[in-house]
Amino acid sequence: MSDRTVELEILRYDPEKDEMPRFETYTVPYRDDWVVLDAINYVKAELDRTLSYRWSCHMAVCGSCGMVVNGEPVLACHAFLRDYPARIRIEPLANFPVERDLVVVIDDFIDKLGSVKPYVVAKEEKSVDEGEYIQTPGELARFKQYTACINCLLCYSACPQYALNESFVGPAALALAHRYNMDSRDVGRSAREDVVASNPGIWECSFVGACSEVCPKSVDPAAAIQQTKIASTADYFLNFLTPWKKT
Amino acid sequence: MSRRPYKREVSKGGWWLTQPRYIRYMAREFSCVLIGAYVLVLVTGLWRLSEGQAQYEAWLARVESPAGRLFAVVAMLFALYHTYTWFQVTPKAMPLAVNGKKVPGAVIVLGHWAGLAVASVLVWLLVVN
Numbered sequence: 001m002s003d004r005t006v007e008l009e010i011l012r013y014d015p016e017k018d019e020m021p022r023f024e025t026y027t028v029p030y031r032d033d034w035v036v037l038d039a040i041n042y043v044k045a046e047l048d049r050t051l052s053y054r055w056s057c058h059m060a061v062c063g064s065c066g067m068v069v070n071g072e073p074v075l076a077c078h079a080f081l082r083d084y085p086a087r088i089r090i091e092p093l094a095n096f097p098v099e100r101d102l103v104v105v106i107d108d109f110i111d112k113l114g115s116v117k118p119y120v121v122a123k124e125e126k127s128v129d130e131g132e133y134i135q136t137p138g139e140l141a142r143f144k145q146y147t148a149c150i151n152c153l154l155c156y157s158a159c160p161q162y163a164l165n166e167s168f169v170g171p172a173a174l175a176l177a178h179r180y181n182m183d184s185r186d187v188g189r190s191a192r193e194d195v196v197a198s199n200p201g202i203w204e205c206s207f208v209g210a211c212s213e214v215c216p217k218s219v220d221p222a223a224a225i226q227q228t229k230i231a232s233t234a235d236y237f238l239n240f241l242t243p244w245k246k247t
Numbered sequence: 248m249s250r251r252p253y254k255r256e257v258s259k260g261g262w263w264l265t266q267p268r269y270i271r272y273m274a275r276e277f278s279c280v281l282i283g284a285y286v287l288v289l290v291t292g293l294w295r296l297s298e299g300q301a302q303y304e305a306w307l308a309r310v311e312s313p314a315g316r317l318f319a320v321v322a323m324l325f326a327l328y329h330t331y332t333w334f335q336v337t338p339k340a341m342p343l344a345v346n347g348k349k350v351p352g353a354v355i356v357l358g359h360w361a362g363l364a365v366a367s368v369l370v371w372l373l374v375v376n
Contacts, residue, residue, distance in 0.1 A: 015251035071266065097252035105252045138347040160269060163257040208272045209336065223339035230340060 005029050007087040008039055010051065013098050020097060023089070024048075024178050030081050036090065037065050037076035053102035060216055063150030066093050067102050073214045075156035093157040093163065095166075109153060115195045116177035121188025139184040146179035146224055148217040155211035155221050161204055168197060168204040171211035171221035178224035181231075197232040203228075205229075277372075278329035285322040334359045 005027050013021040026047050028039045037055055044051050055065040058077045065076040068086060068091040081088070096104035122133065153170035162168045177196045181189045195201055205225045212222040239245075259321030263269040288310065295306040309315055337359055 013253055015253070016249065021253055021255070031260075094255070095257070097254045099250070099252050141347070141349070142344075160257075160262055160272075163262060164259065206276075207336065208269065209339075210268050210272075211265070212339070213268060220339065223342070226336075226340035227342070 003029070003084075006081055006084070008041060008043065009087065009089045010040070010043070010102070011091040011098075012051070012101050014050075015100060031159065032082055035077050036067075036069055036074070036079045036081060036084075036088065039081060039088075040076060040090070051102075052100045059106050061150060063152030066152040066154050067091065068157060069093055073154040075152060075154070075216050078216055085118050093153055095156055095163045096153070096160070104153075106153060108166060109151075109156060109170065109173070112173045113151070113176065116169065116173050117181075118173070118176040118180060120180060120183060120186045121191060122185060123187045133185040135184055142184075143179045143182035146182070146219055147177050147196060149176055149179075149219045149221075150217055154214045154216060155219075156209035158214040160208055160210065161206060165200075165204060167200040169198075169201045169226065171205075172219075174202060174205070175219055175221035175224040175226065177224055178228050181228070193232075193235075196228060197235075202228045275329065275332040278325040278332075281325040282329060285326070287318070288318075322373045330363065 008026045010026065010029055011021050012018070012024045026043045028042050028047075030039055030042075033057075037058060040051070040053055041055075044053075053067070053076075056062040057064070060075050060078045063075070066073060067076050069076070070078055071091055073093060077091075088176045090102065092098050092102045092104045093242065096106060096108070099105050117145075120133070120161070126133065149172055151172060153172065156162050156173075159168070159171055162170050174196060177192050180186045181192065181196075197203075202225050203209045205222075207222060207226060212220045215221065252332060263273045273360075292303070292306050292310070297304040310319075338355040341355070343350040344363050
């Protein structure tokens with residue numbers, strides 16, 4: 001362990017004791033290759049085992065350790081201590097209720113994710129014997145970046161629209177809806193429209209773009225939402241011009 | 248064990264001051280107010296023109312006064328910022344692919360600036376001639 005130390009101001013909330021969240025400060029010695037999650041693990045192991053937080057993979061894949069570090073939503077496993085000043089403030093993800101310490105209640109997102117049918121709705125279900133649903137590399141390239149979403153919810157934490165109006169379906173769910181709408185094997189677009197093309201859907205987004213700036217996987221949810229707006233507007237005018245065709 | 252999730256309130260009026268990116272967003276949104284105001288000034292000019300030469304010249308004097316010029320410069324700066332921000336995000340909203348290959352975002356942005364330059368020159372020629 002090095003001589004260097006970092007002061008962690010961690011938001012603490014015990015629903016059985018605390019009226020409201022408070023901050024507690026811990027001094028943690030650290031090495032150059034440590035990330036914020038390592039420092040939190042140190043606190044849990046050596047200083048205060050009552051601290052609650054979520055983590056799993058420690059390699060920016062599972063999406064569990066999203067939290068707000070010095071005001072910015074980040075994956076704690078993806079944020080090196082050496083890039084921060086000597087005092088770091090760690091809070092749970094913004095815009096979600098705090099269950100305990102750094103753990104937030106994500107039920108709202110889970111419900112919204114389900115509501116956009118985030119899976120391939122095939123035209124005809126095939127049995128395994130009938131083989132794969134074939135797709136060309138070009139068809140895959142149209143939506144591949146949106147498949148990288150790990151549901152870490154940094155985008156919801158960064159989104160002021162979601163902060164001000166929690167009925168907003170939100171960045172990750174809408175990006176995933178777009179991902180399946182763009183999939184050549186999928187025919188579920190019209191089934192997703194009720195949720196996606198509604199006011200709490202894409203039209204609540206005013207393109208702040210914060211979701212894309214904080215996304216650790218370069219999914220770019222803001223791009224997905226704007227593209228969905230254009231497609232949805234085109235649908236509206238096409239329906240208007242060709243009322244005999246029901247899409 | 249009882250659950251009692253704590254909901255942290257967001258400041259309805261002050262949220263946009265909490266992050267530089269929110270301030271940039273509000274500046275982008277606010278820029279349309281100055282563009283709208285500048286359009287109103289121009290429309291007023293047309294209206295004055297319909298009322299006769301004296302009215303039009305009075306309007307022109309106000310537009311060319313120091314305050315009028317200052318307003319024009321400020322409106323121009325906000326219009327440029329507005330243009331810059333929207334051109335920057337165009338590749339996100341309208342990605343292009345040619346022969347299955349993605350066109351780089353910078354090309355789309357430069358294309359918009361080139362289009363604006365051509366349109367500006369055409370308008371300038373129309374006005375000068």
